[in-house]
Amino acid sequence: MNNQNSEKTILSASHDQSKAFVAACIGMALFGITMVALGSVGPLLSQKLSLASGQIAILATILTSGIFIGSVIFGPICDHYGHKGIFLVSCVLVTLGLLGVSLADSWGALLIGCYLAIGVGGGVLNGQTNTLVSDLYDDESQRGGRLSLLGAFYGIGAMMITLLMYLTGNTSHFEWVLWGIIIVLALCTLFCFFVKFPQPKQPQGFSLLSALGLLKKPIILVMSLVLMLESTVETITNNLSTTYFDHIEGAVLLLTVMMIALTVARFVLNWLSGKLSQTAILYLFLCILLVGFVLVQIADGLLLAMVAMAFVGVGTAATYPVVLGLLGGQYPQQTGTVFGIAITIALAGATLLNWLVGTNLLHNYPIVMIACVGAMLLLFTIGNKLISSSK
Numbered sequence: 001m002n003n004q005n006s007e008k009t010i011l012s013a014s015h016d017q018s019k020a021f022v023a024a025c026i027g028m029a030l031f032g033i034t035m036v037a038l039g040s041v042g043p044l045l046s047q048k049l050s051l052a053s054g055q056i057a058i059l060a061t062i063l064t065s066g067i068f069i070g071s072v073i074f075g076p077i078c079d080h081y082g083h084k085g086i087f088l089v090s091c092v093l094v095t096l097g098l099l100g101v102s103l104a105d106s107w108g109a110l111l112i113g114c115y116l117a118i119g120v121g122g123g124v125l126n127g128q129t130n131t132l133v134s135d136l137y138d139d140e141s142q143r144g145g146r147l148s149l150l151g152a153f154y155g156i157g158a159m160m161i162t163l164l165m166y167l168t169g170n171t172s173h174f175e176w177v178l179w180g181i182i183i184v185l186a187l188c189t190l191f192c193f194f195v196k197f198p199q200p201k202q203p204q205g206f207s208l209l210s211a212l213g214l215l216k217k218p219i220i221l222v223m224s225l226v227l228m229l230e231s232t233v234e235t236i237t238n239n240l241s242t243t244y245f246d247h248i249e250g251a252v253l254l255l256t257v258m259m260i261a262l263t264v265a266r267f268v269l270n271w272l273s274g275k276l277s278q279t280a281i282l283y284l285f286l287c288i289l290l291v292g293f294v295l296v297q298i299a300d301g302l303l304l305a306m307v308a309m310a311f312v313g314v315g316t317a318a319t320y321p322v323v324l325g326l327l328g329g330q331y332p333q334q335t336g337t338v339f340g341i342a343i344t345i346a347l348a349g350a351t352l353l354n355w356l357v358g359t360n361l362l363h364n365y366p367i368v369m370i371a372c373v374g375a376m377l378l379l380f381t382i383g384n385k386l387i388s389s390s391k
Contacts, residue, residue: 016195016196017136017137019195019196020132020136020195020196020197020198021133021136021146021150022195023087023132023191023192023195023197024129024132024133024136024150025129025149025150025153026091026153026188026189026191026192027087027090027091027125027128027129027132027192028125028126028129028150028151028153028154028157029153029154029156029157029160030090030091030094030121030122030125030157030185031122031125031126031129031154031157032153032154032155032156032157032158032159032160032161033094033098033122033157033158033160033161033181034063034067034094034118034119034121034122034123034125035067035122035154035158036158036161036162041101041161041174041178042056042059044174045101045104045174048174049104049105049106049107049111051107055107058112059111059112059115062112062115062116062119063115063116063118063119064119064351065116065119066115066116066117066118066119066120066121066122066123067119067120067122067123067126067347068119068123068344068347068348068351069119069120069123070090070119070120070121070122070123070124070125070126070127071123071124071126071127071340071343071344071347072340072344073124073340074086074123074124074127074128074131074336074340075127075131075336075337075338075339075340075341076336076337076340077336078128078131078132078200078335078336079200079201079333079334079335079336079337080200081200082197082198082199082200083128083131083132083135083197083198084195084197086124086128087124087125087128087129087132087192087197088189088192088193089121089124090120090121090122090124090125090128091121091125091185091188091189091192092121092189093117093118093120093121093124094117094118094121094122094125094185095182095185095186095189096114096117097114097115097116097117097118097121098114098118098178098181098182098185099178099179099182100113100114100117101114101115101118101178102174102175102178102179102182103175126343127336127339127340127343128336129150130147130150130320130324130339130343131328131335131336131339132197132198133146133147133150134147134324134325134328134329134335134339135198135201135328135332135335136198138332140278140325140326140329141273141274141277141278142273142274143325143328143329144269144273144278144281144321144322144325144326145269145270145271145272145273145274146270147320147321147322147324147325148266148267148269148270148273148317148318148321148322149266149267149269149270150321151266151317151320151321152263152264152266152267152270154263155259155260155262155263155266156263158259159259159260159263160181161177161181164177164180164181201332201333201334201335201336214331214334214337214338214341215341218386219327219330219383219386219387219390220327220331220338220341220342221345222379222382222383222386223323223326223327223342223379223380223383224341224342224345224346225345225349225379226319226323226376226379226380226383227319227320227323227324227342227343227345227346228345228346228348228349228350228353229372229373229375229376229379230316230319230320230323230346230376231346231347231349231350232349232350232353232354232372233289233316233369233372233373233376234316234350235350235351235354236353236354236365236368236369237258237312237369238255239354240365241254241255241258241296241309241365242254242255244296244363244365244366245299245305248299248300248301248302248305249302250302251302251305253302253306254305254306254309255309257306257309257310257313258309258310258312258313259313260313261309261310261311261312261313261314261317262313262314262316262317264314265285265313265314265317265318266317266321269281269317269318269321278322278325278326279322279384281318281322282318282319282322282323282380283377283380284318285314285315285316285317285318285319286315286318286319286373286376286377286380287315288311288314288315289311289312289314289315289316289373290315290370290373290374291311291315292308292309292310292311292312292313292314292315293308293312293366293369293370293373294366294370295307295308295311296308296309296312296365296366296369297366297367297370315373319376323342323380323383324339324342326383326384326387327339327342330387330390
Protein backbone atom coordinates (compact mmCIF):
# COMPACT_ATOMS: atom_id res chain seq x y z
CA MET A 1 0.00 0.00 0.00
CA ASN A 2 2.80 2.46 0.96
CA ASN A 3 4.64 1.69 -2.25
CA GLN A 4 1.48 2.43 -4.27
CA ASN A 5 1.00 5.78 -2.48
CA SER A 6 4.66 6.64 -3.08
CA GLU A 7 4.31 5.79 -6.77
CA LYS A 8 1.22 8.00 -7.07
CA THR A 9 3.10 10.89 -5.43
CA ILE A 10 6.03 10.55 -7.85
CA LEU A 11 3.68 10.41 -10.86
CA SER A 12 1.78 13.45 -9.57
CA ALA A 13 5.03 15.40 -9.07
CA SER A 14 6.17 14.47 -12.58
CA HIS A 15 2.80 15.56 -13.99
CA ASP A 16 3.03 18.93 -12.20
CA GLN A 17 6.62 19.32 -13.41
CA SER A 18 5.58 18.69 -17.03
CA LYS A 19 2.71 21.19 -16.84
CA ALA A 20 4.99 23.80 -15.28
CA PHE A 21 7.50 23.25 -18.10
CA VAL A 22 4.71 23.72 -20.69
CA ALA A 23 3.79 26.99 -18.93
CA ALA A 24 7.43 28.10 -19.15
CA CYS A 25 7.46 27.37 -22.90
CA ILE A 26 4.31 29.47 -23.32
CA GLY A 27 6.01 32.32 -21.46
CA MET A 28 9.14 32.08 -23.60
CA ALA A 29 7.04 32.14 -26.79
CA LEU A 30 5.49 35.33 -25.42
CA PHE A 31 8.97 36.78 -25.03
CA GLY A 32 9.67 35.88 -28.65
CA ILE A 33 6.57 37.81 -29.66
CA THR A 34 7.76 40.71 -27.49
CA MET A 35 11.13 40.93 -29.22
CA VAL A 36 9.57 41.30 -32.68
CA ALA A 37 6.46 43.19 -31.60
CA LEU A 38 7.79 46.43 -33.06
CA GLY A 39 9.73 45.08 -36.03
CA SER A 40 6.79 43.02 -37.33
CA VAL A 41 3.94 45.43 -36.52
CA GLY A 42 5.88 48.70 -36.80
CA PRO A 43 5.65 49.28 -40.58
CA LEU A 44 1.90 48.50 -40.65
CA LEU A 45 1.26 50.56 -37.51
CA SER A 46 3.28 53.41 -39.01
CA GLN A 47 1.10 53.41 -42.13
CA LYS A 48 -2.13 53.26 -40.14
CA LEU A 49 -1.22 56.10 -37.72
CA SER A 50 1.09 58.07 -40.08
CA LEU A 51 3.99 57.76 -37.65
CA ALA A 52 7.30 59.48 -38.32
CA SER A 53 10.58 57.56 -38.06
CA GLY A 54 11.35 59.46 -34.83
CA GLN A 55 8.15 58.18 -33.25
CA ILE A 56 8.99 54.59 -34.21
CA ALA A 57 12.46 55.13 -32.67
CA ILE A 58 10.80 56.29 -29.43
CA LEU A 59 8.66 53.13 -29.35
CA ALA A 60 11.80 51.02 -29.87
CA THR A 61 13.49 52.78 -26.95
CA ILE A 62 10.41 52.31 -24.75
CA LEU A 63 10.22 48.60 -25.63
CA THR A 64 13.92 48.07 -24.91
CA SER A 65 13.70 50.02 -21.65
CA GLY A 66 10.73 47.89 -20.57
CA ILE A 67 12.66 44.67 -21.29
CA PHE A 68 15.57 46.00 -19.22
CA ILE A 69 13.26 46.90 -16.31
CA GLY A 70 11.66 43.46 -16.41
CA SER A 71 15.11 41.81 -16.41
CA VAL A 72 16.16 43.78 -13.32
CA ILE A 73 13.08 43.13 -11.17
CA PHE A 74 12.14 39.50 -11.78
CA GLY A 75 14.91 37.73 -9.83
CA PRO A 76 14.28 38.77 -6.21
CA ILE A 77 10.50 38.51 -6.73
CA CYS A 78 10.80 34.90 -7.97
CA ASP A 79 13.11 33.90 -5.12
CA HIS A 80 10.98 35.53 -2.40
CA TYR A 81 7.39 35.24 -3.66
CA GLY A 82 7.59 32.33 -6.11
CA HIS A 83 6.93 32.10 -9.84
CA LYS A 84 3.20 32.04 -10.35
CA GLY A 85 2.15 35.58 -9.49
CA ILE A 86 4.81 37.40 -11.50
CA PHE A 87 4.42 34.94 -14.39
CA LEU A 88 0.67 35.50 -14.72
CA VAL A 89 0.99 39.28 -14.32
CA SER A 90 3.63 39.36 -17.06
CA CYS A 91 1.49 37.27 -19.42
CA VAL A 92 -1.40 39.68 -18.84
CA LEU A 93 0.87 42.71 -19.42
CA VAL A 94 2.05 41.43 -22.81
CA THR A 95 -1.49 40.41 -23.84
CA LEU A 96 -3.04 43.76 -22.82
CA GLY A 97 -0.14 45.62 -24.45
CA LEU A 98 -0.80 43.87 -27.78
CA LEU A 99 -4.52 44.57 -27.40
CA GLY A 100 -3.78 48.25 -26.83
CA VAL A 101 -1.55 48.37 -29.93
CA SER A 102 -4.34 46.84 -32.01
CA LEU A 103 -6.88 49.40 -30.73
CA ALA A 104 -4.70 52.53 -30.80
CA ASP A 105 -5.99 55.10 -33.26
CA SER A 106 -3.36 57.81 -32.73
CA TRP A 107 0.11 58.47 -31.40
CA GLY A 108 0.06 59.08 -27.66
CA ALA A 109 0.21 57.75 -24.13
CA LEU A 110 -1.80 54.60 -24.97
CA LEU A 111 0.68 53.46 -27.61
CA ILE A 112 3.71 54.33 -25.47
CA GLY A 113 2.16 52.65 -22.42
CA CYS A 114 1.38 49.53 -24.43
CA TYR A 115 4.93 49.11 -25.63
CA LEU A 116 6.22 49.69 -22.10
CA ALA A 117 3.85 46.98 -20.82
CA ILE A 118 4.95 44.58 -23.58
CA GLY A 119 8.61 45.27 -22.78
CA VAL A 120 8.33 44.86 -19.00
CA GLY A 121 6.21 41.72 -19.33
CA GLY A 122 8.57 40.23 -21.91
CA GLY A 123 11.68 41.10 -19.91
CA VAL A 124 10.25 39.37 -16.84
CA LEU A 125 9.19 36.30 -18.83
CA ASN A 126 12.62 35.90 -20.40
CA GLY A 127 14.36 35.63 -17.05
CA GLN A 128 11.54 34.07 -15.05
CA THR A 129 10.89 31.17 -17.43
CA ASN A 130 14.61 30.30 -17.49
CA THR A 131 14.63 30.44 -13.69
CA LEU A 132 11.49 28.29 -13.49
CA VAL A 133 12.97 25.56 -15.70
CA SER A 134 16.24 25.64 -13.75
CA ASP A 135 14.25 25.21 -10.52
CA LEU A 136 12.24 22.31 -11.96
CA TYR A 137 15.23 20.09 -12.84
CA ASP A 138 18.10 19.14 -10.50
CA ASP A 139 20.19 17.04 -12.88
CA GLU A 140 22.70 19.18 -14.82
CA SER A 141 22.25 17.52 -18.22
CA GLN A 142 18.45 17.44 -17.89
CA ARG A 143 18.41 21.09 -16.80
CA GLY A 144 20.58 22.09 -19.77
CA GLY A 145 18.45 20.10 -22.20
CA ARG A 146 15.21 21.58 -20.93
CA LEU A 147 16.64 25.12 -21.02
CA SER A 148 17.63 24.50 -24.66
CA LEU A 149 14.14 23.24 -25.48
CA LEU A 150 12.68 26.27 -23.70
CA GLY A 151 14.83 28.56 -25.85
CA ALA A 152 13.39 26.98 -29.00
CA PHE A 153 10.00 28.44 -28.09
CA TYR A 154 11.49 31.93 -28.28
CA GLY A 155 12.04 31.27 -31.98
CA ILE A 156 8.56 29.79 -32.37
CA GLY A 157 6.94 32.88 -30.83
CA ALA A 158 9.03 35.26 -32.91
CA MET A 159 8.43 33.40 -36.16
CA MET A 160 4.70 33.01 -35.49
CA ILE A 161 3.98 36.73 -35.40
CA THR A 162 6.38 37.64 -38.22
CA LEU A 163 5.00 34.92 -40.49
CA LEU A 164 1.38 35.91 -39.81
CA MET A 165 2.17 39.58 -40.48
CA TYR A 166 3.93 38.64 -43.71
CA LEU A 167 0.97 36.54 -44.88
CA THR A 168 -1.55 39.36 -44.27
CA GLY A 169 0.71 41.95 -45.86
CA ASN A 170 -1.41 45.09 -45.37
CA THR A 171 -2.78 47.42 -42.70
CA SER A 172 -6.42 46.43 -43.17
CA HIS A 173 -5.82 43.05 -41.57
CA PHE A 174 -3.00 43.34 -39.04
CA GLU A 175 -5.38 44.12 -36.14
CA TRP A 176 -7.18 40.85 -36.85
CA VAL A 177 -3.91 38.98 -36.65
CA LEU A 178 -3.15 40.62 -33.31
CA TRP A 179 -6.62 39.79 -32.00
CA GLY A 180 -6.18 36.17 -33.02
CA ILE A 181 -2.83 36.05 -31.19
CA ILE A 182 -4.40 37.77 -28.17
CA ILE A 183 -7.16 35.15 -27.95
CA VAL A 184 -4.58 32.34 -28.06
CA LEU A 185 -2.49 34.09 -25.41
CA ALA A 186 -5.52 34.60 -23.17
CA LEU A 187 -6.38 30.89 -23.38
CA CYS A 188 -2.75 29.94 -22.65
CA THR A 189 -2.68 32.28 -19.64
CA LEU A 190 -5.90 30.69 -18.38
CA PHE A 191 -4.26 27.25 -18.65
CA CYS A 192 -1.23 28.52 -16.70
CA PHE A 193 -3.51 29.82 -13.92
CA PHE A 194 -4.27 26.20 -12.97
CA VAL A 195 -0.65 25.00 -13.15
CA LYS A 196 1.20 24.25 -9.93
CA PHE A 197 4.51 26.16 -9.74
CA PRO A 198 7.48 25.50 -7.42
CA GLN A 199 7.37 27.09 -3.96
CA PRO A 200 9.52 30.20 -3.29
CA LYS A 201 13.06 29.40 -2.19
CA GLN A 202 13.42 32.36 0.20
CA PRO A 203 9.93 32.93 1.63
CA GLN A 204 11.37 34.19 4.92
CA GLY A 205 12.61 37.38 3.33
CA PHE A 206 15.07 38.82 0.86
CA SER A 207 18.27 40.70 1.67
CA LEU A 208 19.34 43.42 -0.75
CA LEU A 209 22.87 43.18 0.66
CA SER A 210 22.85 39.48 -0.16
CA ALA A 211 21.90 40.26 -3.76
CA LEU A 212 24.59 42.94 -4.05
CA GLY A 213 27.09 40.47 -2.60
CA LEU A 214 26.48 38.20 -5.56
CA LEU A 215 27.91 40.90 -7.83
CA LYS A 216 31.31 40.16 -6.28
CA LYS A 217 31.21 36.47 -7.21
CA PRO A 218 33.80 35.84 -9.97
CA ILE A 219 31.77 32.93 -11.41
CA ILE A 220 28.71 35.12 -11.91
CA LEU A 221 30.68 38.01 -13.38
CA VAL A 222 32.69 35.88 -15.81
CA MET A 223 29.65 33.90 -17.00
CA SER A 224 27.67 37.15 -17.32
CA LEU A 225 30.37 38.48 -19.65
CA VAL A 226 30.00 35.32 -21.78
CA LEU A 227 26.27 36.06 -22.06
CA MET A 228 27.01 39.72 -22.81
CA LEU A 229 29.22 38.77 -25.75
CA GLU A 230 26.61 36.27 -26.95
CA SER A 231 23.91 38.98 -26.84
CA THR A 232 26.29 41.35 -28.64
CA VAL A 233 26.91 38.81 -31.41
CA GLU A 234 23.18 38.21 -31.89
CA THR A 235 22.24 41.91 -31.75
CA ILE A 236 24.93 43.09 -34.16
CA THR A 237 24.24 40.18 -36.51
CA ASN A 238 20.52 41.02 -36.52
CA ASN A 239 21.31 44.66 -37.24
CA LEU A 240 24.20 44.41 -39.69
CA SER A 241 24.16 41.09 -41.53
CA THR A 242 21.61 42.01 -44.21
CA THR A 243 23.41 45.35 -44.78
CA TYR A 244 26.75 43.55 -44.99
CA PHE A 245 25.29 41.21 -47.62
CA ASP A 246 23.29 43.90 -49.46
CA HIS A 247 25.29 43.22 -52.64
CA ILE A 248 23.77 39.72 -52.75
CA GLU A 249 20.28 39.38 -54.24
CA GLY A 250 17.89 37.75 -51.76
CA ALA A 251 19.89 38.79 -48.67
CA VAL A 252 16.60 39.54 -46.88
CA LEU A 253 16.21 35.76 -46.39
CA LEU A 254 19.38 35.43 -44.33
CA LEU A 255 17.97 36.40 -40.92
CA THR A 256 15.09 33.97 -41.44
CA VAL A 257 17.61 31.21 -42.18
CA MET A 258 19.53 32.12 -39.02
CA MET A 259 16.39 32.07 -36.82
CA ILE A 260 15.20 28.73 -38.22
CA ALA A 261 18.66 27.21 -37.68
CA LEU A 262 18.78 28.52 -34.10
CA THR A 263 15.32 27.13 -33.30
CA VAL A 264 16.01 23.70 -34.79
CA ALA A 265 19.40 23.56 -33.04
CA ARG A 266 17.75 24.11 -29.65
CA PHE A 267 15.46 21.15 -30.21
CA VAL A 268 18.54 19.09 -31.10
CA LEU A 269 20.31 20.39 -27.97
CA ASN A 270 17.61 18.84 -25.79
CA TRP A 271 18.56 15.43 -27.22
CA LEU A 272 22.30 16.14 -27.25
CA SER A 273 22.28 17.01 -23.53
CA GLY A 274 21.82 13.33 -22.73
CA LYS A 275 24.89 12.42 -24.81
CA LEU A 276 27.51 15.08 -23.97
CA SER A 277 28.39 17.22 -20.97
CA GLN A 278 27.14 20.81 -20.99
CA THR A 279 30.72 22.07 -21.18
CA ALA A 280 31.50 19.93 -24.24
CA ILE A 281 28.27 21.10 -25.90
CA LEU A 282 29.13 24.77 -25.52
CA TYR A 283 32.69 24.33 -26.83
CA LEU A 284 31.28 22.46 -29.84
CA PHE A 285 28.68 25.10 -30.64
CA LEU A 286 31.09 28.02 -30.18
CA CYS A 287 33.41 26.34 -32.69
CA ILE A 288 30.44 26.07 -35.10
CA LEU A 289 29.79 29.79 -34.53
CA LEU A 290 33.44 30.54 -35.30
CA VAL A 291 33.20 28.60 -38.58
CA GLY A 292 29.98 30.46 -39.37
CA PHE A 293 31.64 33.87 -39.21
CA VAL A 294 34.65 32.65 -41.22
CA LEU A 295 32.12 31.63 -43.89
CA VAL A 296 30.43 35.06 -43.59
CA GLN A 297 33.83 36.63 -44.29
CA ILE A 298 34.39 34.65 -47.50
CA ALA A 299 30.78 34.31 -48.75
CA ASP A 300 30.33 35.85 -52.21
CA GLY A 301 26.93 34.43 -53.18
CA LEU A 302 23.51 33.73 -51.71
CA LEU A 303 24.01 29.97 -51.22
CA LEU A 304 27.25 30.29 -49.23
CA ALA A 305 25.81 33.24 -47.30
CA MET A 306 22.78 31.11 -46.33
CA VAL A 307 25.09 28.28 -45.20
CA ALA A 308 27.14 30.81 -43.21
CA MET A 309 24.06 32.24 -41.48
CA ALA A 310 22.77 28.74 -40.74
CA PHE A 311 26.08 27.99 -38.99
CA VAL A 312 25.77 31.27 -37.08
CA GLY A 313 22.22 30.39 -36.02
CA VAL A 314 23.25 26.93 -34.82
CA GLY A 315 26.35 28.34 -33.11
CA THR A 316 24.37 30.85 -31.05
CA ALA A 317 21.87 28.26 -29.83
CA ALA A 318 23.77 26.77 -26.89
CA THR A 319 25.29 29.68 -24.95
CA TYR A 320 22.31 30.91 -22.94
CA PRO A 321 20.93 27.45 -22.02
CA VAL A 322 24.32 26.06 -21.01
CA VAL A 323 25.56 29.09 -19.08
CA LEU A 324 22.27 29.62 -17.25
CA GLY A 325 22.08 25.90 -16.52
CA LEU A 326 25.56 25.94 -14.95
CA LEU A 327 24.75 29.05 -12.90
CA GLY A 328 21.47 27.50 -11.76
CA GLY A 329 23.31 24.43 -10.52
CA GLN A 330 25.88 26.59 -8.74
CA TYR A 331 23.33 28.83 -6.96
CA PRO A 332 20.15 26.70 -6.58
CA GLN A 333 18.72 28.79 -3.72
CA GLN A 334 19.15 32.15 -5.48
CA THR A 335 18.51 31.18 -9.08
CA GLY A 336 16.19 34.08 -9.87
CA THR A 337 18.51 36.74 -8.47
CA VAL A 338 21.59 35.21 -10.13
CA PHE A 339 19.81 34.93 -13.48
CA GLY A 340 18.58 38.51 -13.10
CA ILE A 341 22.12 39.76 -12.54
CA ALA A 342 23.51 37.74 -15.46
CA ILE A 343 20.78 38.74 -17.93
CA THR A 344 20.87 42.42 -16.88
CA ILE A 345 24.65 42.59 -17.34
CA ALA A 346 24.28 40.82 -20.68
CA LEU A 347 21.59 43.18 -21.98
CA ALA A 348 23.26 46.36 -20.71
CA GLY A 349 26.68 45.39 -22.04
CA ALA A 350 25.32 44.24 -25.40
CA THR A 351 23.37 47.49 -25.81
CA LEU A 352 26.50 49.53 -25.08
CA LEU A 353 28.74 47.49 -27.38
CA ASN A 354 26.15 47.60 -30.16
CA TRP A 355 26.00 51.39 -29.82
CA LEU A 356 29.80 51.67 -29.88
CA VAL A 357 30.17 49.40 -32.90
CA GLY A 358 27.12 50.69 -34.77
CA THR A 359 27.78 50.77 -38.49
CA ASN A 360 31.36 52.03 -38.02
CA LEU A 361 32.82 48.54 -38.37
CA LEU A 362 30.38 47.29 -40.99
CA HIS A 363 33.06 46.15 -43.44
CA ASN A 364 34.97 44.40 -40.64
CA TYR A 365 31.82 42.93 -39.11
CA PRO A 366 32.85 39.22 -39.46
CA ILE A 367 36.30 39.93 -37.96
CA VAL A 368 34.73 41.71 -34.97
CA MET A 369 32.37 38.77 -34.48
CA ILE A 370 35.24 36.25 -34.68
CA ALA A 371 37.04 38.25 -31.97
CA CYS A 372 33.91 38.16 -29.81
CA VAL A 373 33.60 34.38 -30.16
CA GLY A 374 37.29 33.98 -29.27
CA ALA A 375 36.71 36.05 -26.14
CA MET A 376 33.66 33.91 -25.29
CA LEU A 377 35.76 30.74 -25.52
CA LEU A 378 38.40 32.23 -23.23
CA LEU A 379 35.91 33.55 -20.66
CA PHE A 380 33.91 30.33 -20.61
CA THR A 381 37.11 28.34 -19.99
CA ILE A 382 37.89 30.62 -17.02
CA GLY A 383 34.31 30.39 -15.70
CA ASN A 384 34.25 26.62 -16.07
CA LYS A 385 37.50 26.32 -14.09
CA LEU A 386 36.06 28.53 -11.35
CA ILE A 387 32.98 26.28 -11.13
CA SER A 388 35.14 23.13 -11.01
CA SER A 389 37.34 24.55 -8.25
CA SER A 390 34.30 25.53 -6.15
CA LYS A 391 32.91 21.97 -6.03
